[in-house]
Amino acid sequence: MQYPRSQKYNTPSLMAKIMGPNPIKLEEELLMGCFFPQDAVVCDLGSGQGLTSVFLAKEYGVTVYAADLWSDPEANRRFFREMGLPDNKIIPVKADATDLPFEKEFFDAVVSTDSYNYFGRDPLYLDEKLLPFVKKGGRIYIAIPGMKRDCHDFLPTELLLSWTPEQLDYLHDVAYWTDMVKCCQGADVIEVAEMESNEEVWDDWLKQENEYAVGDRKAMEAGGGQYLNFIKIVMQKR
Numbered sequence: 001m002q003y004p005r006s007q008k009y010n011t012p013s014l015m016a017k018i019m020g021p022n023p024i025k026l027e028e029e030l031l032m033g034c035f036f037p038q039d040a041v042v043c044d045l046g047s048g049q050g051l052t053s054v055f056l057a058k059e060y061g062v063t064v065y066a067a068d069l070w071s072d073p074e075a076n077r078r079f080f081r082e083m084g085l086p087d088n089k090i091i092p093v094k095a096d097a098t099d100l101p102f103e104k105e106f107f108d109a110v111v112s113t114d115s116y117n118y119f120g121r122d123p124l125y126l127d128e129k130l131l132p133f134v135k136k137g138g139r140i141y142i143a144i145p146g147m148k149r150d151c152h153d154f155l156p157t158e159l160l161l162s163w164t165p166e167q168l169d170y171l172h173d174v175a176y177w178t179d180m181v182k183c184c185q186g187a188d189v190i191e192v193a194e195m196e197s198n199e200e201v202w203d204d205w206l207k208q209e210n211e212y213a214v215g216d217r218k219a220m221e222a223g224g225g226q227y228l229n230f231i232k233i234v235m236q237k238r
């Protein structure tokens with residue numbers, strides 16, 4: 001796959017901000033062909049240390065709310081300023097995705113990369129916790145790590161070299177996610193599909209020297225990658 005927009009983010013200092021398989025390339029694939037309305041306000045849900053939020057603001061020209069639970073919004077604000085973005089263009093918010101602190105119908109779109117699987121495994125989540133904050137016709141773009149085929153009853157030993165069964169419970173296949181999002185009454189499901197960038201985004205992540213990437217290498221070097229993929233979900237609020 002070609003990633004014309006992601007290339008300029010492929011520097012050691014920016015890659016040090018990623019918290020999993022390269023979220024910039026994932027987001028570029030996820031948003032291929034997408035169109036944001038002019039002056040769109042977009043929620044980067046589970047934005048982590050804000051690299052995907054910078055990518056959205058700079059590459060798509062939208063105003064971004066970088067909403068995240070674990071990261072420090074002040075550290076993210078410093079990073080956004082270092083990246084030359086004005087405070088009214090990209091706003092860091094400490095937020096729990098299950099209890100969002102925004103006005104109703106505030107966002108033109110929601111983009112969520114490598115985080116929805118933490119809080120979205122509840123059939124009521126979309127209707128009750130997320131859609132109220134999205135404008136009618138607004139789109140939700142999700143990229144999540146998943147499994148080629150769910151195998152939680154017979155977990156491969158390769159995967160258990162890096163992750164516990166509880167951690168692997170966050171990963172599911174296209175069929176699981178299709179059933180999950182089809183429960184939603186308030187939005188149409190446009191697409192649930194495996195992503196092309198899977199191998200490349202894992203390669204970028206496993207090159208990093210942080211303890212999480214080093215920990216993930218054990219499973220991947222033993223061949224665990226054969227069971228894993230990335231999944232994109234695109235929906236539109238009715």
Ligand SMILES: C[S@@+](CC[C@H](N)C(=O)[O-])C[C@H]1O[C@@H](n2cnc3c(N)ncnc32)[C@H](O)[C@@H]1O
Nearest residue numbers: 019023046047048069070096097113114115118
């Ligand atoms: C693997 S990191 C990915 C971060 C970022 N999207 C990236 O790709 O670099 C997962 C993120 O999900 C966020 N997260 C997990 N549960 C959350 C929740 N309930 N509400 C908001 N964010 C959550 C964490 O704060 C964390 O930053």
